[in-house]
Structure formats: C-alpha cells, structure tokens
Amino acid sequence: MYSIAIEDYLKSIWKLGPKDVGTQELASHLDVKPASVTKMVLRLTEMGLVDHTPYKGASLTSEGELEALSVVRRHRLLETFLSQTLGLGRDQLHAEAERLEHALSKELESAIADYLGNPERDPHGHPIPGPNGELFGETDLPLSDSPMNEILTVMQIPDYDSSVSSWLENNGIFPGVKLEIKSRDDFDGGINCEVNNHIVRITSSIASLVKISKED
Amino acid sequence: MYSIAIEDYLKSIWKLGPKDVGTQELASHLDVKPASVTKMVLRLTEMGLVDHTPYKGASLTSEGELEALSVVRRHRLLETFLSQTLGLGRDQLHAEAERLEHALSKELESAIADYLGNPERDPHGHPIPGPNGELFGETDLPLSDSPMNEILTVMQIPDYDSSVSSWLENNGIFPGVKLEIKSRDDFDGGINCEVNNHIVRITSSIASLVKISKED
DNA sequence: TATAAAGTTTAGCCAAGGCTAAACTTAAAT
DNA sequence: ATTTAAGTTTAGCCTTGGCTAAACTTTATA
Structure with missing residues (x-):
C-alpha cells in the first residue's frame, strides 16, 4: 500500500x-x-x-502509471457509486471521492464495480480505467476544437472545480446532452452554443475541458 | 480535522x-x-x-468523547450503508468501515444518515451515536450474565473480529434472533443455547460480547 | 517490609513529508 | 554574447508518529 x-x-x-x-x-x-x-x-x-x-x-514509469490508474479507477467508481446511491450532485462528487479514494480496499473496489455493473464512465463522463489499467474512451474531442453547425454530444465535463460543474449543470450542459456551436469569438475563443433551445456562451478555457463526440 | x-x-x-x-x-x-x-x-x-x-x-474529556463518538458514528453509519447497498457480509463490514471512517466529510455523513433513515443500530446491533453524540440503547445485557430458560433476543454481536462474526452468523446468531440459555458450565462459563431448534455452545469470552434484551 | 515483577515514562533515535533560504541551471532578453 | 529572469535543486530545519533502551513507579510477593 x-x-x-x-x-x-x-x-x-x-x-x-x-x-x-x-x-x-x-x-x-x-x-x-x-x-x-x-x-x-x-x-x-x-x-x-x-x-x-x-x-x-x-x-x-509503467509501474507508476498502473498505480495512478488504480487511484483514478477508485476515484471514478466512488463518484459513480455516490451519485447512484445517494444522488449527490455532480459538483459535490469530486471532493468526496478525493478523500475516500485512498481508503478503498481492492475488495470494496470490486464490490462497488460489480454493484454498478462495471460502468465505463463516471457521472462527469470520464472513462473509468479497468481493474488492470485498461482505459477506453479517450477519443472525445475538446468542444473548443469542434466544428460549427453540427450536432454534437457532450461526453465529458471537468470535475475538479465544483463551481464550473454547477455552472455547466445550471446551463443544461452535462454528459449525454446534445448541442450545436453557432458562432465563436475569434479574439478570445469564446463559443456560443445552442443547447436545449437556449444560447449559452462558454469561455474558451471551459470549452477546452468539455469533451464532445461527433457521431451519434 | x-x-x-x-x-x-x-x-x-x-x-x-x-x-x-x-x-x-x-x-x-x-x-x-x-x-x-x-x-x-x-x-x-x-x-x-x-x-x-x-x-x-x-x-x-467531554470534548474528546464528543470526537470519539463522531468517529464511532461515522464507522457505524458506514457499516450500515455498505451492508444496505452492497450487501457486504457482517464479517467484512468492520475492516472496510475502519478505513473509510476517517475520510468521511460531515456532508457525506449526513447524506448517508438521511439515505438510511437515521438508523439507531448498525448491522451488528451496535447503537449509532447521533450527530451530537447522543447515544441510546446501551441497556442491552451481556449474554454471559443472562438468566436461563427465558426467551432472549440477540441485540448486539461483536464486530472487530471477522472470524467471530462469521462463526456467530454460521450458527444463526445475529441481531434480532431469539434464543434461550439451556445450561451453563460453572467452571469455564461456557453456555449452551437453543437457537432455531439447535443447541449451540458459546464460550464465555464470546458470550460476554453478545448483548441481549429480555423484554421483546 | 524489603524486593521482585509489572507497568509507565523519559530520552533519544528514525522516516515521511512538509517548509524556507540559498545555490544552481536553463531560457529569455538585451 | 551577456545578463537577467524563471524554474529547479540542495541544504537544513520542523512536526507527526512510530521505535528501542533505560529509568522510574507502583504493585505483588516473599
């Protein structure tokens, strides 16, 4: 340990x-x-x-990476578990998981994974590494680099800043939501998106952390 | 903290x-x-x-006791939560809660308590201190000091030794179960109990840790 | 009641993981 | 090509929470 x-x-x-x-x-x-x-x-x-x-x-090193992925797996499983069972908001999950991740035994980790049906993503859409460090779903693109006038699906939102999570949530942006970039500001990189019949302006720094997928 | x-x-x-x-x-x-x-x-x-x-x-001191009770509360809430959600066995609960109890925030503590409906006992029958250290249910008697030929209800079993927990479980002894002391060994304090139509011999050291209530 | 045994404390050591201040490298700007 | 600025490392210190060995109390025994 x-x-x-x-x-x-x-x-x-x-x-x-x-x-x-x-x-x-x-x-x-x-x-x-x-x-x-x-x-x-x-x-x-x-x-x-x-x-x-x-x-x-x-x-x-590869050994270090394996260990890092194990911590990330525990973190993301915990977020998913706390969301599923207690219904915690996406903005509270990160801080709680951050503490608990260090105290999770292998046995409890796999009991939670089984309970959840071995999910591939946490509530922020981040991929959950497998028990041996396998990591899928790293193909999602930053919203900041995505094309205009196309229907995009939100795949991942950032987790570490609860004010950002809750701002996104309040503006209807979370994994699974469809949106379309209507225009972008060439000076500051800000983006105007249509989501759920509203226009939301997203700053470039946030947009680079929101990941989308094009097909679907 | x-x-x-x-x-x-x-x-x-x-x-x-x-x-x-x-x-x-x-x-x-x-x-x-x-x-x-x-x-x-x-x-x-x-x-x-x-x-x-x-x-x-x-x-x-009273300040120290309050803090101790807070840790015990977290521990017992976690045991109850893990039992309820993941169905962990009574013998696994203690070790997991032991680790996690130190990483539980006040907010998560109360989210769990709410989720569970503010339970008064954990799966071992141990009373769960309230958020301000209130502790009820300390009136249960040790089985070792209980009368013979009377129907008794098991209220608490020890939690810290998983081999004891699972031995008790395997012999049908856990909170809520009714039993009756049929005879005791005056030399070593061992007890013969009828539980669920079987006779189980319980050593005095274990019997002093099993708590019962007389009125049902 | 003197002495041995058992239990407790003190003294001094160690590793982990922080910190500040000073020295050293590297990169940038004249 | 120098000088300066930015970033990194080293040296040395501190606290936490362990340890061992030795000293000290208390309790039990002869």
Missing part, C-alpha cells in the same frame, strides 16, 4: 502528463512548494514509479 | 473506557508500543481531549 501522499503525486503526474511534468506545475496542482516536489519526485524515482530528468521534469 | 492517528486513539480510549485506560492496554489495542502511547496521550492531554494521570491511565 502506498501512502496517500504518494498516491496523490502519481495521480497528479498522470493528470498533467503524459509528457514531462515540471516541478512548479506539479507543486501548484498539489498545493505544496516546489522544493517538496523535488524531494518527493526523487523518492518516487528511487521506487521505480517515476522517471526524472533534472531540470526537465518527471513522468510515470 | 484531527489526524487519523488521533481519531484512532480517541476511539480506542472510548471503547476501552469509560474508566481510566492503561498504557499497555491501549498500546495492544492500537497495535503500537507503550512508549508511543505515552507520547501521544501527552499530546492529547495538551489538546484538551484527554485527562491523564501519570502511572494511572487516561480517559476522555
């Missing part, structure tokens, strides 16, 4: 990867100081979980 | 209390060395969670 701190480092490197992740970037993502990151990355390198090139950055 | 270690110390002192708990007793319950206990107990005393009389023992 790895410590909570180690699991958090691996998960962050995975999220910020797959290319080399800088010390500062990792530090701000984990909310610690860069010096702490350097020290921990050295330990993770010793442990064979991370490859580190001094002054360049860090990336996961 | 208290650390996991602190929550575990408070919970153990609560379980072993309410009278002063010795260093060694606490150490073996927590699976650490006595010297570690002394050190931590001093810290807890500084924090106002524990009263400590050197060479005598430790007990909870």
Whole structure:
C-alpha cells in the first residue's frame, strides 16, 4: 500500500502528463512548494514509479502509471457509486471521492464495480480505467476544437472545480446532452452554443475541458 | 480535522473506557508500543481531549468523547450503508468501515444518515451515536450474565473480529434472533443455547460480547 | 517490609513529508 | 554574447508518529 501522499503525486503526474511534468506545475496542482516536489519526485524515482530528468521534469514509469490508474479507477467508481446511491450532485462528487479514494480496499473496489455493473464512465463522463489499467474512451474531442453547425454530444465535463460543474449543470450542459456551436469569438475563443433551445456562451478555457463526440 | 492517528486513539480510549485506560492496554489495542502511547496521550492531554494521570491511565474529556463518538458514528453509519447497498457480509463490514471512517466529510455523513433513515443500530446491533453524540440503547445485557430458560433476543454481536462474526452468523446468531440459555458450565462459563431448534455452545469470552434484551 | 515483577515514562533515535533560504541551471532578453 | 529572469535543486530545519533502551513507579510477593 502506498501512502496517500504518494498516491496523490502519481495521480497528479498522470493528470498533467503524459509528457514531462515540471516541478512548479506539479507543486501548484498539489498545493505544496516546489522544493517538496523535488524531494518527493526523487523518492518516487528511487521506487521505480517515476522517471526524472533534472531540470526537465518527471513522468510515470509503467509501474507508476498502473498505480495512478488504480487511484483514478477508485476515484471514478466512488463518484459513480455516490451519485447512484445517494444522488449527490455532480459538483459535490469530486471532493468526496478525493478523500475516500485512498481508503478503498481492492475488495470494496470490486464490490462497488460489480454493484454498478462495471460502468465505463463516471457521472462527469470520464472513462473509468479497468481493474488492470485498461482505459477506453479517450477519443472525445475538446468542444473548443469542434466544428460549427453540427450536432454534437457532450461526453465529458471537468470535475475538479465544483463551481464550473454547477455552472455547466445550471446551463443544461452535462454528459449525454446534445448541442450545436453557432458562432465563436475569434479574439478570445469564446463559443456560443445552442443547447436545449437556449444560447449559452462558454469561455474558451471551459470549452477546452468539455469533451464532445461527433457521431451519434 | 484531527489526524487519523488521533481519531484512532480517541476511539480506542472510548471503547476501552469509560474508566481510566492503561498504557499497555491501549498500546495492544492500537497495535503500537507503550512508549508511543505515552507520547501521544501527552499530546492529547495538551489538546484538551484527554485527562491523564501519570502511572494511572487516561480517559476522555467531554470534548474528546464528543470526537470519539463522531468517529464511532461515522464507522457505524458506514457499516450500515455498505451492508444496505452492497450487501457486504457482517464479517467484512468492520475492516472496510475502519478505513473509510476517517475520510468521511460531515456532508457525506449526513447524506448517508438521511439515505438510511437515521438508523439507531448498525448491522451488528451496535447503537449509532447521533450527530451530537447522543447515544441510546446501551441497556442491552451481556449474554454471559443472562438468566436461563427465558426467551432472549440477540441485540448486539461483536464486530472487530471477522472470524467471530462469521462463526456467530454460521450458527444463526445475529441481531434480532431469539434464543434461550439451556445450561451453563460453572467452571469455564461456557453456555449452551437453543437457537432455531439447535443447541449451540458459546464460550464465555464470546458470550460476554453478545448483548441481549429480555423484554421483546 | 524489603524486593521482585509489572507497568509507565523519559530520552533519544528514525522516516515521511512538509517548509524556507540559498545555490544552481536553463531560457529569455538585451 | 551577456545578463537577467524563471524554474529547479540542495541544504537544513520542523512536526507527526512510530521505535528501542533505560529509568522510574507502583504493585505483588516473599
């Protein structure tokens, strides 16, 4: 069993990867100081979980990636489970799962997966890695790069910022919803979408985190 | 938020209390060395969670007890929730709840309590403290001290040893079951019970942990 | 009541995982 | 091509929560 701190480092490197992740970037993502990151990355390198090139950055070894995917699997299964059973809102799920993911045994993980019927996506539409790290569904496109005047299906929304989740929810944007880009602002990348007979303006930073699929 | 270690110390002192708990007793319950206990107990005393009389023992202050009860509440709610949703066996519940109890937010705690309809007992029959530490149902008697030839209702079985839980389960003994003491062994305190038309012999150490109620 | 045994505490050590301040690299800008 | 700025690493410190070994109390026994 790895410590909570180690699991958090691996998960962050995975999220910020797959290319080399800088010390500062990792530090701000984990909310610690860069010096702490350097020290921990050295330990993770010793442990064979991370490859580190001094002054360049860090990336996961295949062993590290497997462990990161296991944490992500637990996180996303928990989100799905809490949503299904307790009906928690999409904006509350992330924070709760973030805590619980480190305390989930293999047995409970698979009991939950069975209960849920081995789902492939969590309530934000994010793909749930399989028990051995298999990850499908990474083919969804950012809304920011999608064509205009075509019917698109929302596949994934971001999970880590509950104010963004709830803003999207309030504007009718969540996995499964159909929308169409009507126009875009060439200066700031903002997008005007028609969703459910309303026009919603989405900033480019949010649009790059909403993933869609074209066919369907 | 208290650390996991602190929550575990408070919970153990609560379980072993309410009278002063010795260093060694606490150490073996927590699976650490006595010297570690002394050190931590001093810290807890500084924090106002524990009263400590050197060479005598430790007990909870009212603030410490409130915190201990909060941990116990989380533990027992989780056991009930996991039993209800996933159908985990009584023998698996304790170990899972033990881990998760430290990662449960107030919000999730109350969402679970609401979902369950604010239950008063967990699947082992142990009373669940209320959100402010209210604890009912402490009137159940140990089976070891109960009269013979009377119909008794099993109220509580121990939770921390899964082999005991599953042994009891396999012998038809769990909360709600009726039984009758037919004879007892005056030397070792063992008890012969009729339960469900079978005779089951229960050792005195287990019998002191099974709690019953006389009036039904 | 003196002494041995049992239990408790103190002292000092260690690893994990943070931090700050200072040194060092690399990249950018004159 | 230098200098500066930005990013990274090193060095050294701190707290938490373990440990062992030695000292100290208390309790039980002779």
